[in-house]
Amino acid sequence: MKMMTPKSEAELAEMVAGADGPLWVKGGGTRGLGGAGEVVSVAGIAGVELYEPGALTLVVRAGTPVAEIEAVLAAENQRLAFEPMDHRGLLGTTGEPTIGGVVAGNISGPRRVQAGACRDFLLGVRFVDGAGQVVRNGGRVMKNVTGYDLVKLMAGSWGTLGILTEVALKVLPRPESEATLTVATAEAAVAVKAMAAALGSPFEVSGAAFDPEAGTRIRIEGFESSVSYRASRLQEILVPFGAVTVESGPEQSSAIWRDLRDVAPFHGGAGDVWRLSVKPTDAPEVAARLRAERVLYDWGGGLIWALVPEGTDLRARLGGVAGHATLVRASEATRARLGVFQPEPEPLRRISEGLRARFDPRGILNPGLMAQPVEA
Amino acid sequence: MEMPRPNPVVLSLKDRLVSRLKQVLPEDAVIHDEAETRAYECDALTAYKCPPLLAVLPSSTQEVSDVLRICHEEGVPVVPRGAGTSLAGGALPTADSVILGVARMNEVLETDYENRFIRVQTGRTNLSVTGAVEEEDFFYAPDPSSQLACAIAGNIAMNSGGAHCLKYGVTTNNLMGVTAVMMDGTVVEIGGAHLDAGGLDLLGLICGSEGQLAVVTEATLRILRKPEGARPVLMGYDSSEVAGQVVTDIIKAGVLPVAIEFMDRPCIEACEAFAHAGYPMCEALLIVEVEGSEAEIDMQLGLIKQIAAKHNPVELREAADADEAGRIWLGRKSAFGAMGQINDYMCLDGTIPVSSLPMVLRRIGEMSKEFGLDVANVFHAGDGNMHPLILFDANTPGQLETCEAFGAEILKLCVEAGGCLTGEHGVGIEKRDLMLHQYDAADLEAQMAVKDVFDPAWLLNPAKVFPLAVSEARRAQPQAA
Ligand SMILES: Cc1cc2nc3c(=O)[nH]c(=O)nc-3n(C[C@H](O)[C@H](O)[C@H](O)COP(=O)(O)OP(=O)(O)OC[C@H]3O[C@@H](n4cnc5c(N)ncnc54)[C@H](O)[C@@H]3O)c2cc1C
Numbered sequence: 001m002k003m004m005t006p007k008s009e010a011e012l013a014e015m016v017a018g019a020d021g022p023l024w025v026k027g028g029g030t031r032g033l034g035g036a037g038e039v040v041s042v043a044g045i046a047g048v049e050l051y052e053p054g055a056l057t058l059v060v061r062a063g064t065p066v067a068e069i070e071a072v073l074a075a076e077n078q079r080l081a082f083e084p085m086d087h088r089g090l091l092g093t094t095g096e097p098t099i100g101g102v103v104a105g106n107i108s109g110p111r112r113v114q115a116g117a118c119r120d121f122l123l124g125v126r127f128v129d130g131a132g133q134v135v136r137n138g139g140r141v142m143k144n145v146t147g148y149d150l151v152k153l154m155a156g157s158w159g160t161l162g163i164l165t166e167v168a169l170k171v172l173p174r175p176e177s178e179a180t181l182t183v184a185t186a187e188a189a190v191a192v193k194a195m196a197a198a199l200g201s202p203f204e205v206s207g208a209a210f211d212p213e214a215g216t217r218i219r220i221e222g223f224e225s226s227v228s229y230r231a232s233r234l235q236e237i238l239v240p241f242g243a244v245t246v247e248s249g250p251e252q253s254s255a256i257w258r259d260l261r262d263v264a265p266f267h268g269g270a271g272d273v274w275r276l277s278v279k280p281t282d283a284p285e286v287a288a289r290l291r292a293e294r295v296l297y298d299w300g301g302g303l304i305w306a307l308v309p310e311g312t313d314l315r316a317r318l319g320g321v322a323g324h325a326t327l328v329r330a331s332e333a334t335r336a337r338l339g340v341f342q343p344e345p346e347p348l349r350r351i352s353e354g355l356r357a358r359f360d361p362r363g364i365l366n367p368g369l370m371a372q373p374v375e376a
Numbered sequence: 377m378e379m380p381r382p383n384p385v386v387l388s389l390k391d392r393l394v395s396r397l398k399q400v401l402p403e404d405a406v407i408h409d410e411a412e413t414r415a416y417e418c419d420a421l422t423a424y425k426c427p428p429l430l431a432v433l434p435s436s437t438q439e440v441s442d443v444l445r446i447c448h449e450e451g452v453p454v455v456p457r458g459a460g461t462s463l464a465g466g467a468l469p470t471a472d473s474v475i476l477g478v479a480r481m482n483e484v485l486e487t488d489y490e491n492r493f494i495r496v497q498t499g500r501t502n503l504s505v506t507g508a509v510e511e512e513d514f515f516y517a518p519d520p521s522s523q524l525a526c527a528i529a530g531n532i533a534m535n536s537g538g539a540h541c542l543k544y545g546v547t548t549n550n551l552m553g554v555t556a557v558m559m560d561g562t563v564v565e566i567g568g569a570h571l572d573a574g575g576l577d578l579l580g581l582i583c584g585s586e587g588q589l590a591v592v593t594e595a596t597l598r599i600l601r602k603p604e605g606a607r608p609v610l611m612g613y614d615s616s617e618v619a620g621q622v623v624t625d626i627i628k629a630g631v632l633p634v635a636i637e638f639m640d641r642p643c644i645e646a647c648e649a650f651a652h653a654g655y656p657m658c659e660a661l662l663i664v665e666v667e668g669s670e671a672e673i674d675m676q677l678g679l680i681k682q683i684a685a686k687h688n689p690v691e692l693r694e695a696a697d698a699d700e701a702g703r704i705w706l707g708r709k710s711a712f713g714a715m716g717q718i719n720d721y722m723c724l725d726g727t728i729p730v731s732s733l734p735m736v737l738r739r740i741g742e743m744s745k746e747f748g749l750d751v752a753n754v755f756h757a758g759d760g761n762m763h764p765l766i767l768f769d770a771n772t773p774g775q776l777e778t779c780e781a782f783g784a785e786i787l788k789l790c791v792e793a794g795g796c797l798t799g800e801h802g803v804g805i806e807k808r809d810l811m812l813h814q815y816d817a818a819d820l821e822a823q824m825a826v827k828d829v830f831d832p833a834w835l836l837n838p839a840k841v842f843p844l845a846v847s848e849a850r851r852a853q854p855q856a857a
Contacts, residue, residue: 054624055730055760077630106572117572119580120549135822136815141727142759143546143799145535145584146807146814147841148823152548152580156573173630196490202513202601226672279569280491302491302571324574342574347564352576354829359822370575 003039009126009134009165012045016163017132022367025159027063027101030086030093033158033340033369042100045165050140053078057123057140058171062100062164069099073171081172082118083109083257089267091329100164106156109261110207110219113199113299119155121170127154127162130360140168153355159366161359175221179231180207180253183216184242188284191216192301194241196280199300201237203230209260210297215242219257260298263305272330274314276304278323289317313338343372377424377465377805380839380851382472386452390429393450393474397432400442405480407431416457416475420522421465421806423776428455428469435480437555437563437593444591445561447474453838454559456587458527459501463723464804466534466586470838476591478529484508485594491569493552495596498529502536505597514599517544520800521712532592535584537800539708542758543634543667544600546800548583553596556582558589559831568596581826586802587837589830603667606634608704609677611684612658612691616640619660620733623757625683626664627730631676636758637663637708640737643715643752643765644707650714653707656691662757663708711754712765719767721752722779726790727799730760736793740764740786747782749775761799762790788813803841811843820846 004023006012016023022037046063053076060069066084073079084107086097101107103125108117115121124138137150154161181198185191191210198205198218207219218238220230228248235244247253259265266273271293278286283301292306292314308314311334315325324342327335344352349372356363356370390408397406407413408430418425429452434440447454453473460467469475481497482504488494489512496505502523505516519538520526526536532554537546544550553567567579582589613619616638623636639647639661648655655661662684666676677694684692695701707714715721728736737753744751755762764786768779787797787807791814797807811820820842827834827850834851844851 052729052731054628056627057729076628106577108572112571116545116549119572119577120545129822133818133822136819137822139727139794139796139814141729141795141799143537143541143727143756143761144796145800145802146796146798147803147811147820148589148826149535149548149580149584150822150826152577152583153826155580156577161576173627173632176630193490196492200489200492200514200601202604223672223675225675226668229669229671277570277572277574299571322568323570326574344575345565347558347562348566348575348578351564351578351829355576355826358825358829 003041005041005044007044009045009128012040012163012165013128013132013134015040016128016130019364022364025163025366027098028065028095030088030091030095030097031101031105032091032093035368037367040163042163042165043098048072049166056142056171057168059140059166059168060099061166062098064099065096066099066102067096074174077174078171079174080121080169081111081115082121083111083261084118085109085261090263090273099167103155103167104157104159104164110209110257110298113208113302114204114206115172119152122151122155122167123170124168125151125154125164126166127164129162130362130365135162138168142170158369160356160370161365163365175223177224177227178219178221178250178253179227180247180256181218181231181234181238182214182245182247183218183238185210185216186212188212188287188297190241191297192280192283194238195300197237197241198234201234203234207257208300210301211260211265212295213265217256217260219253260296263296265294265296266305266307270310271307272310272312272334273328274306274308274325275328276306276323276325278302278304278321282321286318286321289319290314291317310334315342339372341370378844379426379470380844382470386472387429389450389452393452394430396446397443400446401432401434401439405433405435407433416469416477419460419462419465419467421463421468421804424465424468424805426469426471428473428475429471431475431477433477433480437557440476440557440591440593441561441563443476444557444559448560448835451833451835453835455837456529456533456591458499458530458533459525461522461526462530462534462802462804463725464798464802464806466802466804466840468805473838478527478593481593488569489514492599493569493596494599495594496528498532498592498595499527502526502528502531509599513602515602516597516599517550518547521709528595528597529592532583532595533585533587534800534802537761539635539637539756542636542756543632548580550598551579551583551595552598554579554582554592555594556590556592559833559836564590586804586841588827588841589836604669605673606665606667607673607677607695608663608665608701609680609694610691610704611662611664611689612656613660613687613689614658616660616737617734618687619662620730622662622684622687623730626680627758629679629683631666631679633664633666633680633758635663635665636756638753638755638757639708639711640753642750643711643754646714646718646752647707647711650717651707651710653703655707658690663704708754715752715765715767720770721765721767722783724762724764724766724783724786725798725801726787726795727759727761728790728793728795730757732793733757733760736762736789739789743782743785747778749779749782760795784810805840808841809843812846817846824850
């Protein structure tokens with residue numbers, strides 16, 4: 001397949017303006033998305049533009065590898081607080097995840113429940129729209145309400161409204177220490193209650209997940225003395241739900257959350273993987289209805305990862321529950337048949353289509369990726 | 377301030393409109409008497425006034441939908457209104473518009489502590505949202521200084537912030553879902569008790585759209601458990617450069633205070649005279665607040681005081697008890713009131729990168745001499761959101777104009793420094809004509825394309841946000857849906 005490899009935003013804009021067919025936008029290619037047409041790789045538009053640790057701001061070009069950003073931040077004891085997952089293990093892909101891909105998918109990990117999603121840390125964007133026009137929105141400062149917030153719109157638009165070339169992000173200090181409490185819970189209903197109790201406490205829980213094979217996990221981070229204080233207070237809160245053990249070695253704790261973030265228990269095997277966002281207390285009932293081979297709960301129950309046999313139409317089992325289901329791992333045929341994204345109800349679908357038609361009038365950017373499946 | 381000429385066709389429709397609206401609303405919810413519509417002639421940017429054609433006060437999403445459908449059919453512009461505390465003229469009517477006020481819609485619809493959200497009608501005031509969950513020790517985090525009066529409706533439209541958003545984020549980071557009504561009367565549900573969008577982030581788009589995309593009638597808001605405690609420390613410095621360095625050093629040290637507030641000498645003097653908070657007289661004063669248990673607070677303030685001490689403060693005072701904490705905050709919280717006692721003032725809202733703080737303050741000082749008007753600075757230092765208050769006398773001919781010209785120069789300076797025109801108050805009419813200093817034509821075109829999709833005839837909240845010349849073609853030739 002032909003691949004365009006622009007080295008600058010201007011070059012990219014020219015290529016898009018001159019394109020005469022569908023374009024598939026690629027960062028590191030670790031999401032394994034693609035279709036008919038030419039590939040545009042953004043990997044050549046890379047590098048840190050500006051990093052001000054004292055202002056908690058980072059401006060980078062979209063093709064910059066996430067690993068490079070993490071290293072730059074770690075040198076100043078800072079990090080991306082939204083904890084983007086690495087899809088390579090789950091999808092069996094290779095390549096280097098880029099920040100543009102992370103932002104385009106609004107990829108947010110376990111800390112979403114406390115710190116916010118990727119979109120909450122996104123301060124500004126530059127992108128090339130479907131007509132080849134360069135557009136800027138937001139900026140590099142932490143508070144900005146100047147005009148409409150296209151920054152949020154671009155996060156999670158999966159390249160269908162424009163090709164990101166530069167993003168400005170808010171970063172946060174890396175805490176001195178962390179600990180994980182594990183509650184011996186077997187049932188999802190109990191686990192969700194335990195997580196709600198922890199998240200509803202004043203003790204700043206930064207992760208609340210449930211793996212039926214390992215129990216309920218609660219993470220706290222901060223200065224060492226504060227972490228040990230909160231660990232003991234949380235222990236009191238959690239003990240009614242099951243026996244509590246504390247993993248206070250930061251290395252072990254961060255390994256637990258890396259695995260949860262990357263959905264490690266689903267790596268390697270067969271089967272489709274779905275990601276559902278629901279009201280946390282709905283989760284046990286929803287999960288039961290899915291009849292999945294295996295599930296993992298994150299975000300206090302609000303995020304369900306489900307492993308199901310290939311080709312299963314999991315949305316059909318959801319019923320009328322509020323929320324949405326995204327098909328993350330499946331064959332190209334299944335993805336085309338079921339659609340990757342949750343179909344939107346009528347007035348919203350019309351708005352989304354309207355926006356896509358405005359930003360990409362020729363319909364050439366990742367065409368069909370976010371559209372409804374032909375026959376759901 | 378230039379506003380579009382009222383549409384004579386719309387003006388001639390008044391009687392018909394009143395009778396049609398009375399068919400869908402109670403009698404007392406349609407306000408058309410000229411003496412009464414005057415109550416809606418302006419918001420908190422009182423320099424600009426214009427009574428609307430009429431005002432309506434619906435009580436439900438259905439009534440909002442009926443009103444919008446009728447106005448859409450008749451081609452009548454609609455200006456949504458919450459509590460009217462906008463400082464940007466966001467709720468300023470045009471003579472040919474209907475004010476749609478949501479003040480009667482102030483119910484709590486659902487509180488859910490397990491899932492940590494509250495659902496309210498958007499006419500509810502910001503403070504009474506926290507009021508509704510306080511008993512269970514929860515709170516709604518965004519806390520604009522106007523929180524006693526301002527409504528969630530306006531908070532969502534302006535994406536309002538507050539003193540504590542360094543830690544908790546602004547409105548958009550705490551908003552989970554909305555029920556909104558489009559200009560043609562269509563009701564849309566976006567988001568809810570679950571997190572993040574399954575498709576495009578339309579919620580993020582509606583928040584901060586200044587009432588130009590849809591009228592928001594209900595909102596699902598994230599609520600949080602209150603921290604165990606909070607305590608401020610006050611520090612005074614001989615120069616704003618040094619104070620700026622202290623802010624940077626605190627942030628770099630990995631402590632994340634809930635608030636870092638900054639005041640300069642003119643502001644300190646005014647607040648002290650007004651509130652007797654016991655502030656030291658110096659060039660720059662910082663109030664830094666942290667949260668947690670007693671021991672956690674001690675530990676964090678210990679670190680902060682260490683950093684502060686390295687920079688030779690003229691004063692470094694930790695609140696010993698709740699009383700003293702109250703007094704430390706009292707001065708800051710009464711800053712606007714204090715300035716209002718002395719003079720008329722205009723409150724600006726540009727944001728700058730924290731690193732350019734000393735440069736920007738120095739330039740503002742120089743410009744103050746050039747324009748011959750005094751400025752007091754009070755702002756959220758942790759996130760670079762400035763609030764220069766320009767003092768003027770509205771009764772002296774020409775001073776308002778001088779003040780506006782000065783304000784525009786300050787905002788341009790913020791943009792040059794790498795910042796933006798407005799950090800939390802919104803563009804409204806006030807900063808509309810400065811938009812081209814921050815964005816170029818293609819950037820604004822992309823934003824206007826969004827409005828085309830939601831409101832093809834450009835009837836919702838006319839003449840705001842975009843420079844009139846830039847939006848003229850769209851306003852003149854409404855496009856088909
Ligand atoms: C003394 C003072 C202090 C302030 N301090 C702060 C502060 O610390 N932080 C801050 O961010 N702001 C502050 N403000 C500004 C102001 O309070 C905020 O912008 C507030 O959010 C406005 O809310 P409101 O309900 O009064 O809105 P209004 O003034 O009624 O309207 C504001 C905008 O919202 C739109 N709107 C209103 N209702 C709806 C609706 N239902 N659907 C769609 N759009 C709607 C209007 O059209 C308008 O554009 C302050 C104002 C004052 C007077």
